[in-house]
Amino acid sequence: MVAFALNNPAVQxxxxxxxxxxxxxxxxAPMTGVTRVIRGVFANPExxxxxxxxxxxxxxxxxxxxxxxxxxxxxxIPAFWVLGALYVTTGPVAxxxxxxxxxxxxxxxxxxxxxxxxxxPQPARAIAFIVPMFVSFYMGLQVILYYITAL
Numbered sequence: 001m002v003a004f005a006l007n008n009p010a011v012q013x014x015x016x017x018x019x020x021x022x023x024x025x026x027x028x029a030p031m032t033g034v035t036r037v038i039r040g041v042f043a044n045p046e047x048x049x050x051x052x053x054x055x056x057x058x059x060x061x062x063x064x065x066x067x068x069x070x071x072x073x074x075x076x077i078p079a080f081w082v083l084g085a086l087y088v089t090t091g092p093v094a095x096x097x098x099x100x101x102x103x104x105x106x107x108x109x110x111x112x113x114x115x116x117x118x119x120x121p122q123p124a125r126a127i128a129f130i131v132p133m134f135v136s137f138y139m140g141l142q143v144i145l146y147y148i149t150a151l
Contacts, residue, residue, distance in 0.1 A: 008088070008094070009094035009098070010088045010091075010092055010093075010094040010097035010098065011088050013094065013097055013098040013101050013102075014084050014085065014087075014088050014097070014101055016101075017084075017101035017102065017104070017105045018080075018081055018084065018101075020105050021077050021080065021081075021104075021105055021108060022077075024073070024105075024108065024109060024112065025070075025073045025074070025077055028066060028069060028070035028073065028112070029070065031066050031116070032063060032066045032067055032070065035062050035063050035066055036060075036063055037051060039060055039062060039063065040053050040054045040055060041054070041055060041056075041057040041060040041063060042054055042055070042056055042057070043056070043058060044056070065115060065116050065119065066116050068115070069111070069112050069115040069116050072111065072115075072129070073108065073112070076108070076132065076133070076136070077108065079136055080104055080108075080132070080135075080136055083136050083139040083140045083143065084101060084104075084139060086139070086140075086143040087100075087139040087140075087142060087143055089143075090142055090143060090146040090147075092142070100135050100138070100139065103131060103132070103135055104132045104135040104136070107128050107129075107131040107132035107135070108128075108132050110128040111125060111128035111129055111132070113128075114128055115128075
């Protein structure tokens with residue numbers, strides 16, 4: 001079995017891209033809050049009262065786009081963290097692993113950009129979603145193939 005060492009370039013790459021994804025994921029919550037304040041729409045009456053002219057509104061399009069992007073990250077990035085951590089235990093070539101982690105991370109960032117910042121027509125968002133999904137499936141399959149003999 002391949003040693004999981006912090007001085008392994010594939011592990012270091014995984015750590016860097018995982019941290020980038022964590023910061024990206026965390027950034028969407030304050031982005032939602034700022035958008036609510038700017039647009040004066042809130043989910044709770046006490047929050048609406050804290051801003052002059054604020055109102056309770058659950059379906060503001062701008063806020064909902066950010067919330068959906070955030071939810072999409074919450075549904076996909078944790079799977080990357082698990083699969084990526086398992087993948088580095090298979091001893092992948094560091095350059096290949098780094099490329100996979102980089103493609104996944106850039107895809108997730110682009111997904112948020114085309115969903116929230118510059119809403120583009122399909123298939124832009126679909127491509128930004130599918131490419132990272134293929135990376136996750138690839139890593140998961142590689143982990144299964146590597147450890148299948150343990151069954």
